[in-house]
Amino acid sequence: MTDIIAEPEGGDRRKGSLLAQDTRTQKRNAAERRFQIYGMVAVSIAVLALVFLLTSIVSNGIGSFSQTFISLDVVLAEDKLDKTGSRDRTEMAKVSTFGYAPLIKAAIEDRIAAEGIEIDGLTKPDALISKEAAAQLRNFVLANTDRVGDTVEFKFLASGRIDGYYKGRVTMASAALDRNISPEQLMLADALKDAGALERTFNWDFITAPDASENRPEAAGLGVAILGSLYMMVVVLFLALPIGVAASIYLEEFAPKNFLTDVIEVNISNLAAVPSIVFGILGLAIFINFAGLPQSAPIVGGLVLTLMTLPTIIIATRASLKSVPPSIREAALGVGASKMQTVFHHVLPLAAPGILTGTIIGLSQALGETAPLLLIGMVAFVREYPGAPPEGFFDPASALPVQIYNWTTRSDPAFVERASGAIIVLLIFLLIMNIVAIILRRRFERRW
């Protein structure tokens, strides 16, 4: 009988216990833990970056939703506004905004006197009020000519610096160096605030008003930009969805496997990765220079964004067509439907939720796209709202992301707050679109 369980020769079998790890195992386990930590660090870097990004934008931009207003009683003096006394609107329209500025100046001086505010070295108290106020006053007077001669209470925008003072952007020290505001004027603002003439309220104008010029950031709003973006999204929706769905149906259900189909497929996956700015060049060269469409028009922006969104929609639609099981098609064909009837009556309705979700995601990409719109002239300063569709599609307009870019290029720091605020608006729109997409997917998606 041979010795089966003989001890190995030499007897150098590793001595060790199951309970105590040897150094090599310890090292390997340490490496394991380190590796896991690297992973955790990477994930936390990504999440922290997101949190940092969002807090930075929100903390910078939240201020733009509230604005400082000053309430004043303005005497609409007849001898200044309507010298002929005829109350004729065309006659009164000859008084420009310069003619209204003295009324505002008088109103604030009256108020200071009435409250008994005394500040040494105070000059130009009307610098507290936005330059937009004269236009506001003029519009009111021209709309209500019968009120001339009355004393009317107005809520004027405070100037950008005063607004910045209450948002922490302007301090006494910085005001001393500033040509546009003085510490005395800030003290006056504080005194008016105590008297209840100055208050900070929610600012609807930020969302509805048009853009304003370089030196009146307090009046700048997003109205034209939101409308322009909306028009572009309408164009994208009405072009990209039908074309994208038709193209996907062809490629997924009908296309024979041949060279041409392969070329189209490679093309679509490449188009999805072409830099967006190249689409801007296409829009400039073809839609504006060649086809002669107007610059800064939502129609051109919409066309460019349509071409950019098509690959996204096609890829999503094809995936959702693919996920409809072949048994559905076979059943339809089996009861005598034609290929076309099978697709349009059975496959397409079942794929619809997926297509819709893909479309919304494509639209939300298009909504945030900036670079191609810069090239087709949408950076222009537009104060007029575009008209009603369909003519409005050809009117000059701005777009949300372009408006943000536009504001970042201006020198007044108040515009940085405006830009961040506009980003909050943009992100809210994107959030709504994505939530709708998720709800649609949860509600209607079928697992086969």
Added chain:
Amino acid sequence: MPLIWLIAIIFALAVLGFVMGRGRAVASAGGDTRGLHSLPSYYGWNVALTVMTPAFGLLALWLLIQPMWIESRVSAQLPENAISETSTRELVMSDVRRVAEGLEAINAPFGGAHPVVNDAYLADLREQIGSVGVALGSDITVGVYDAARSFRTLSGWGGTAMSVVAFLTALGGFSVSYMVTNKDFRARNTVERGILLVLVAAASIAILTTLGLVLSMLFEARNFFAAHPWQDFFFGTKWAPDFRGNSELAILPLLWGTLYISVIALLVAVPVGLFAAIFLSEYASSRVRSLTKPAIEVLAGIPTIVYGLFALITVGPMLRDYFALPLGFGQSSSSVITAGLVMGIMLIPFVSSLSDDIINAVPQSMRDGSYALGATQSETIRQVVVPAALPGIVGAVLLAASRAIGETMIVVLGAGAAAAQFDRGLGELVNPFQAMTTITVKIVSQLTGDTDFSSPETLVAFALGLSLFTITLGLNVLALWIVRRYREQYE
């Protein structure tokens, strides 16, 4: 007749066609739909589509060709002396167009007694046109006036002819398709063939887009290379545009900035994205995964303008105040590293979701084999999973690189506008706290604002765009090829 009315009339004709075609088919079968070849509505659709498709196709073509034809006709009859020395034919033509528009707006009579055209008449005309809101930059000359009149006459004729021809086409389609409608007509097959054609047309828009992209850039880039030597563009070392002419327009300084920023972005995005993907797919519990994965994907849904602003107002000043100024590297808040870092954050989800897919595609049997040999999880990942997934990961990195090279808004707001200067020495070239510009930034800056499409300073943007397109296309094709080959390996 306004276009919208023409379209409405054709639509109405189509609806009428639907009803009548359907009715005729049913009548021909004696009211018993079982006798028809196709379902009754197919006969209606057949008539409606035959009314609409040719008419609208013709309309679209006409609208595209007519302006070009009129333009060339009028331009050809414009006498040489109508173009002053300081002007060009294109500028005069735009005057002609505006005068024609003005004549239309004041509703000037077409024919009849022709007034004496003299300076007084033209000055009066300019005033009249101005009063209806068409402002003219310069006085109307006799040549321009005549050209504008013929322009207007031709457009008027063209519009009328278009309406008549489109209407007749619609009517023709109606009668032909109505005549062929009877119970044995294979209406379904005809309609389905028509729909298939529409589907094919939609699918070929992808090809048309690519063609449009390439042709539009090639055409203008050719104009650029006619005005500027190509050797200077590709091999020159200085970017110094000067709108008075004699500019140096070389792509190399811009390419350097582009690549430098992209490399920094990839140095951030690739390790973070890859480790995040590994952690989420191999280690994380399903609860952690369900929380962090969407959070990382949110980063992908944020528009680039938001990243740009983040770079401009937060990251840039922070890097300047805490690193560049104390270390004496410069005082610019827009810099290579600002743009690179922020772009890296933007690319994290891109790398991580692609790598995630690829790592998940590695067969479980390979992991199981490794575990069976006693490897720890991290050893399995490092020595089995990642090497197996490497080609796919390389593909993902290449795709991310192509994204980085083509990214615009982050560099516009974060990287600055000064081109790299090769003659200042290596120190400035590689200083990451230095402002540096990229190809995309220069495309934007050369094509926004007042542009003159005959000067090389504007046209260079198209050559830059073409180069950018070529680089990114090359990277994409390579990456897609690698990824596809890799996927096939395990299928």
